Amino acid sequence: SHVSTKYGDVTGDGQDEALVTLKIETGGSAIPQTVYIFQWKNEKPEIIWYFRTGDRADGGLKTIGAEKGELLIELYGQDRFIFGDVETMKIIGDEEDLCCPKWFTKTRLKWNGRNFLTQGKRLTYSIDNPTASPIENMGDMKAEEEKKNKR
Numbered sequence: 228s229h230v231s232t233k234y235g236d237v238t239g240d241g242q243d244e245a246l247v248t249l250k251i252e253t254g255g256s257a258i259p260q261t262v263y264i265f266q267w268k269n270e271k272p273e274i275i276w277y278f279r280t281g282d283r284a285d286g287g288l289k290t291i292g293a294e295k296g297e298l299l300i301e302l303y304g305q306d307r308f309i310f311g312d313v314e315t316m317k318i319i320g321d322e323e324d325l326c327c328p329k330w331f332t333k334t335r336l337k338w339n340g341r342n343f344l345t346q347g348k349r350l351t352y353s354i355d356n357p358t359a360s361p362i363e364n365m366g367d368m369k370a371e372e373e374k375k376n377k378r
Contacts, residue, residue, distance in 0.1 A: 235293025284328035
């Protein structure tokens with residue numbers, strides 16, 4: 228079912244694209260969503276990208292929008308980001324109660340004419356402590372710690 232449609236320039240061409248979010252009806256309690264991004268081309272809408280989010284605190288969509296010609300995506304969870312078209316990456320041990328996310332991750336992406344590519348660092352913010360500085364690329368840091376602990 229339809230959740231929202233937002234408009235903004237996410238390709239940097241000066242023209243607004245449509246960001247359409249749909250909720251996937253699972254028949255259960257899960258609330259994953261799919262986002263479709265359309266550009267206007269040859270007098271009709273054309274899909275340029277789509278992705279699926281997780282379920283609420285498990286990589287669910289917090290916000291999506293356009294800023295300075297880039298796509299801004301915020302997903303609930305520690306260092307959650309879109310990996311391919313249909314998955315969100317997750318840190319092992321990032322399990323939370325779905326009702327009450329404690330973290331969200333902000334990612335900026337830039338359109339290169341074919342794909343959206345991550346720009347800068349992924350920033351993970353604490354919801355419980357909104358004045359805390361964000362943690363940069365949290366998953367990479369945790370992976371490095373695990374490597375050191377195995378040595």
